[in-house]
Amino acid sequence: MANIAKFEFPALNITGENYMPWTTHVKRRLKSMGVLETITEWNDCSDQDKAKVDVFLHKHIDEMLQFEYSNFEDPYVLWEDLKSRFDNQREVLLPSARDEWNNLRFQDFKKVNEYTSALFRICSTLRFCGQTVTEEDMLEKTFYTFHASNINLQQQYRLQRFQRYSDLNSFLLVAEKNNELLMKNHQARPTGSLAIPEANVVINDDTKDS
Numbered sequence: 001m002a003n004i005a006k007f008e009f010p011a012l013n014i015t016g017e018n019y020m021p022w023t024t025h026v027k028r029r030l031k032s033m034g035v036l037e038t039i040t041e042w043n044d045c046s047d048q049d050k051a052k053v054d055v056f057l058h059k060h061i062d063e064m065l066q067f068e069y070s071n072f073e074d075p076y077v078l079w080e081d082l083k084s085r086f087d088n089q090r091e092v093l094l095p096s097a098r099d100e101w102n103n104l105r106f107q108d109f110k111k112v113n114e115y116t117s118a119l120f121r122i123c124s125t126l127r128f129c130g131q132t133v134t135e136e137d138m139l140e141k142t143f144y145t146f147h148a149s150n151i152n153l154q155q156q157y158r159l160q161r162f163q164r165y166s167d168l169n170s171f172l173l174v175a176e177k178n179n180e181l182l183m184k185n186h187q188a189r190p191t192g193s194l195a196i197p198e199a200n201v202v203i204n205d206d207t208k209d210s
Helices: 019-032 047-059 063-068 075-086 089-103 112-128 135-144 148-159 165-188 198-209
Strands: none
Touching: 019 047, 019 089, 019 112, 047 075, 089 112, 112 135, 112 165, 135 148, 135 165, 148 165
């Protein structure tokens, strides 16, 4: 419990716009320290643990929220009040997340990691809002939005029968790196730019003289 203050992450914004990731960070930190029960109802945690978690929560909320909740000493009460205040973010985020999912296309990204980052962010938001997003959904979204010129490559990847997106992602990253190396080599020495060896020139000249 003594090391709980060493964990740092962005404080809960006064608008609650980062409530979703904030709750995830808090739960993870409290669970790692064995005091997650302090924010559950009818818990029998010690007063010392409650006090330390209370300090931890206040430290990780906006200064204006700290002032507003300065009289809250039970971490469970504080947690529930913040939830009732900001949990409506689900209703706010869901329409936008659905729209982003519908318009997400692999072909629109120049880098695999950029697409993967967007995919995970959108899936995380949808799951937070109570929507089920499976590994199969993530795979199909990626396959379905390949550029039309890569239809053969898409079919090859489908035949691999990936069970997780992370496995497909590894293949995509390798392919991307190989393509970058090929382009780099091509640009360094384009086709037909290799000079004729001097030995061949000499041989040709001798042939003509004879």
